[in-house]
Amino acid sequence: MSDASADRGVSAKLRAVLRAVPRSVLVGAATVLVLLVGFVLLRSLSTADVRVSGAGGDGPVTREAVQQIRVHTADSASAVVLLDGRPVPTREQDGAIGLRPGELSDGEHELSVQVPRSPSWLGTSSTEHRFTVDGEPPVLRVADSLRPQRPGEPVTVEGTAQGAERVEVAGNAVPTAPDGSFSSVVQNPDREVRVTAVDAAGNRAEQMMTVHVRHPGMxxxxxxxxxxxxxxxxxxxxxxxxxxxxxxxxxxxxxxxxxxxxxxxxxxxxxxxxxxxxxxxxxxxxxxxxxxxxxxxxxxxxxxxxxxxxxxxxxxxxxxxxxxxxxxxxxxxxxxxxxxxxxxxxxxxxxxxxxxxxxxxxxxxxxxxxxxxxxxxxxxxxxxxxxxxxxxxxxxxxxxxxxxxxxxxxxxxxxxxxxxxxxxxxxxxxxxxxxxxxxxxxxxxxxxxxxxxxxxxxxxxxxxxxxxxxxxxxxxxxxxxxxxxxxxxxxxxxxxxxxxxxxxxxxxxxxxxxxxxxxxxxxxxxxxxxxxxxxxx
Structure with missing residues (x-):
């Protein structure tokens, strides 16, 4: 028997089976299917629009940045906000929900937002947001002072910045070695030279280096x-x-x-x-x-x-x-x-x-x-x-x-x-x-x-x-x-x-x-x- 002849045989048997099923059963099954599809569609349409902004992404955030996290939802009054599985104090801010999490430890945290669906028998909509807190600034080490021989003479700023993603000397970015060391020449330095180190989270370490010129005496x-x-x-x-x-x-x-x-x-x-x-x-x-x-x-x-x-x-x-x-x-x-x-x-x-x-x-x-x-x-x-x-x-x-x-x-x-x-x-x-x-x-x-x-x-x-x-x-x-x-x-x-x-x-x-x-x-x-x-x- 050919493949085509076999398919025709199966289809004929299926039609015979369906003719044998009472019409009321078929109608009931169709109704259930329609209701199931409708429920899924209704649940989908009733999902609350919940969005989290202000922190996260691929990199860590500072402890201060956590204060900038905002939960955006049309039903903020009914929203339940959990941080690491526990309710967290919130406040209304700029039309959104702001967090008041207190002092968070360094490491990974999970923010969960639950908003009731309408009608209520549809349950709740939830959103999870993970972020990592890094509250430690880079370790910046430079000398307290710079001592050129004469006023206006260039000075060389040297130091290390462990954990820094960016280092600036007198407002200019300078490259760092793998061990965190850096060196930069400042032309015509002012009374003070600012050195800044910033890590991936945005934590900053700063130090002012005083430029001292010894008077030759008079x-x-x-x-x-x-x-x-x-x-x-x-x-x-x-x-x-x-x-x-x-x-x-x-x-x-x-x-x-x-x-x-x-x-x-x-x-x-x-x-x-x-x-x-x-x-x-x-x-x-x-x-x-x-x-x-x-x-x-x-x-x-x-x-x-x-x-x-x-x-x-x-x-x-x-x-x-x-x-x-x-x-x-x-x-x-x-x-x-x-x-x-x-x-x-x-x-x-x-x-x-x-x-x-x-x-x-x-x-x-x-x-x-x-x-x-x-x-x-x-x-x-x-x-x-x-x-x-x-x-x-x-x-x-x-x-x-x-x-x-x-x-x-x-x-x-x-x-x-x-x-x-x-x-x-x-x-x-x-x-x-x-x-x-x-x-x-x-x-x-x-x-x-x-x-x-x-x-x-x-x-x-x-x-x-x-x-x-x-x-x-x-x-x-x-x-x-x-x-x-x-x-x-x-x-x-x-x-x-x-x-x-x-x-x-x-x-x-x-x-x-x-x-x-x-x-x-x-x-x-x-x-x-x-x-x-x-x-x-």
Whole structure:
């Protein structure tokens, strides 16, 4: 028999069997089949739309990321949310169900969401979502500091980042070796270099590396812009340099009158008539450099009557420190408009622009003076725009300045009152805060400026060694661990007592007893006691 004949035979037998089944049985079977298909379709159509977002995928998630898991369903009120088989607290958030799982352990977890179907006899719809928690950040190891030889010199950042998927140095991604080690050269580093390591889950480890440049040291005298134009005053200073008694000269680049005594091109300085062009900065710097003498630019920051008065009369009173009734602050004998507002962005930028220009001209350091508020009751002052404490604002100004100075190859210092060492709020000079953003602090520890009994010195004028030694010891202690240097201002003038070589020498010795071999001498008349200074090779 052929295959076709066999198939016809089977079909005939099947038809015969079906004709033998009663019609009612066939109808019943068909009904059951229809109901079964309908149930399946109804159950399928009644499945609640449940979706989970915010975590999971192929990689691990942080513990914080678990807080971002969202359950999306139209019937959130009836949803039952289980985490690892137990109910988990939830909250409604952005039209979805947010989790409040508390602290989860590292490892795999299962989220289950059950939502009743409608009608209820259809049971529930459930969704499972698995994810892995990784709450441990990478292990990042780098040194605390970087120590280039000169400002602006490239630094090499080296370290290891175990468990990191990505490493960034100063905002740039760097490759890592299989053992997690990395190395990256940072050109023109700022005061700090940020190193970041991120793992696959998104956990971050960060460390700030401080860039410390050791000041080469200085034995300096100060000269005003006008004094530098005088042969009578300039030549003795140059002779002291030739003899090796000094190795640094500080020249004013903006003084306490607000004048800019060199040939500045800063637009605002020229608009307000501050530029006096007493001396040629580039020529003077070149002359001193040719002698092996470093040049520091003294920049009086916030005592600036020229900027203050011009701003006030031009309708910008916010640039001036004011009294409580809105008048220019003049208490303390400074005169009207004397103190500009250190919290004002225009005032800050004006000083930064002068600092940046001076470094471009060749100044080796920028040393701020009057980087403070005026003395007096802070409760009676108005400082428009001040959003923080005066001390933090002054320190923030130094922070803004340092990259502009450092990136151009110079160092930054701040002259401070001696009393600031233990009375930071009196003039808004918090030494610890300021030391974060300068390369050196220059305290004015003139014996004539201390009251009797300070640091247990009965008569500071008559005891120059004692008052300088003891006050500088406190300054050294307050900056301990910061790498910032203390380079003191010492007194070479008579006020209350006659000062000559012996008194000047006593102060230098007092500084040296605190391991401070650098100093700056101040004399308002710019006449210095060379005999007090020992010639160096």
């Amino acid at each position: 034995r300096a005298v100060h000269m005003t812009g006008l004094a530098w134009t005088s042969d009578t005053l300039r030549e003795p200073v140059l002779e002291m340099a030739r003899q090796g008694r000094i190795d640094t000269v500080e020249l004013d680049i903006k003084d306490e009158s607000g004048e800019v005594p060199y040939d500045s091109r800063v637009p605002l300085a020229n608009r307000i008539g501050a530029v006096k062009n007493y001396y040629d900065a580039k020529q003077s710097i070149d002359q001193l450099h040719s002698m092996g003498v470093r040049v520091v630019g003294r920049l009086v920051a916030f005592k600036d009557p020229i900027l203050g008065e011009s701003s006030w009369r031009a309708g910008h009173p916010e640039r001036v420190v004011q009294t409580s009734d809105g008048q220019p602050w003049s208490t303390g004998g400074y005169g009207s408009f004397a103190f500009t507002n250190f919290a004002d962005p225009v005032v800050r930028q004006y000083n930064i622009d002068i600092a940046a220009e001076a470094v471009e001209l060749g100044f080796d350091d920028i040393l701020y003076d009057y980087v403070r508020r005026p003395d007096g009751d802070i409760g009676e002052m108005r400082l428009p725009g001040l959003q923080t404490t005066p001390e933090a604002s002054v320190a923030g100004f130094l922070r803004e300045t340092q990259p502009e100075v450092r990136s151009r190859g110079a160092l930054l210092g701040a002259s401070v009152f001696g009393i600031a060492v233990d009375r930071p709020t009196e003039i808004a000079q918090d030494i610890r805060q300021m030391s974060q953003f300068v390369d050196y602090i220059a305290p004015m520890v003139y014996p004539s400026h201390w009251a009797p009994g300070e640091f247990d010195v009965d008569n500071p004028d008559a005891q120059p060694f004692d008052i300088v030694q003891r006050s500088l010891a406190v300054f050294a202690d307050i900056v301990r661990g910061t790498d910032v240097q203390i380079i003191p201002w010492l007194q070479d003038f008579s006020l209350g007592a006659e000062y000559g070589p012996e008194e000047v020498r006593a102060q230098i010795d007092a500084a040296a007893s605190n391991d401070m071999d650098s100093f700056l001498l101040w004399a308002a008349n710019c006449r210095y006691t060379g005999e007090a200074l020992t010639p160096q090779g």
